[in-house]
Amino acid sequence: MTGWVAIGLSAAALEAAGPPAGEVEGRYLVVGQADAGLFAIEDMCSHAACRFSTDGEIDGGVAICNCHGSEFDLFTGEVLAPPAREAIRVFQVNESSGEVKVRL
Numbered sequence: 130m131t132g133w134v135a136i137g138l139s140a141a142a143l144e145a146a147g148p149p150a151g152e153v154e155g156r157y158l159v160v161g162q163a164d165a166g167l168f169a170i171e172d173m174c175s176h177a178a179c180r181f182s183t184d185g186e187i188d189g190g191v192a193i194c195n196c197h198g199s200e201f202d203l204f205t206g207e208v209l210a211p212p213a214r215e216a217i218r219v220f221q222v223n224e225s226s227g228e229v230k231v232r233l
């Protein structure tokens with residue numbers, strides 16, 4: 130299924146609680162509020178499939194995988210630091226009527 134899917138949280142709740150990870154329509158995502166805005170990334174490093182939710186962290190606009198140190202732009206998915214060579218998947222995200230929605 131594709132389209133905009135509500136995750137059941139507001140942007141304010143995301144900011145207060147930190148980025149949650151979970152399954153949305155069969156995809157594992159990390160969704161959060163960074164200084165530059167809302168982000169949604171697939172919860173899987175492109176290097177060797179570690180999960181950001183358990184083996185990583187978000188620092189500013191960067192997703193860091195602590196398994197081997199790869200870094201990715203939260204908004205474009207591009208690799209900022211190796212050993213990963215492929216971008217991670219990022220998803221459009223917005224808030225309307227107080228609900229954060231991700232486009233799958």
Ligand code: FES
Nearest residue numbers: 174176177194197
């Ligand atoms: S699995 Fe993420 S850097 Fe290796």
